[in-house]
Amino acid sequence: MSERSYSKRSVKSCLGIVSAVLAVVPIVYLVGHAGKIAEYPAVIVFAVLGALAEIAAIFARGKHLGDYIDLVGGILLSLAFALFLRGGALSIADYFARVNFWGDATQFPAIMGYSGVFFLSMVLGVVNCYLD
Numbered sequence: 001m002s003e004r005s006y007s008k009r010s011v012k013s014c015l016g017i018v019s020a021v022l023a024v025v026p027i028v029y030l031v032g033h034a035g036k037i038a039e040y041p042a043v044i045v046f047a048v049l050g051a052l053a054e055i056a057a058i059f060a061r062g063k064h065l066g067d068y069i070d071l072v073g074g075i076l077l078s079l080a081f082a083l084f085l086r087g088g089a090l091s092i093a094d095y096f097a098r099v100n101f102w103g104d105a106t107q108f109p110a111i112m113g114y115s116g117v118f119f120l121s122m123v124l125g126v127v128n129c130y131l132d
Helices: 003-024 027-033 040-059 066-097 105-130
Strands: none
Touching: 003 040, 003 066, 003 105, 027 040, 027 105, 040 066, 040 105, 066 105
16 A cells, blocks of 8 residues: 555545544534424434444445445535524524524524534535545
């Protein structure tokens, strides 16, 4: 195995681990608010499955299904991010309207912070698919 191929594999592994860890971080917030917002239980499932797929892809490197597992991890993390934003949209709207009508405007900082973490996890998962 050449030195160059070894370094690319280690970069892919590091990106996969960072992506998985970043996907798990918002789950603590989501578990606490899963009863309030209908989308959050699905976000928890997609985030956990995406993180597990990113970790499984590390062990499947160079095997037949390794690239597909990478792709599935990126897709699951993207779905988790999209559903998280959909679930928090009403709270974001309430924050900017300065009312508590549909959502909970006090959750705006947490929603935006965890959205950033989910976004980074999603981007790393997708970028990891294209590294060869």
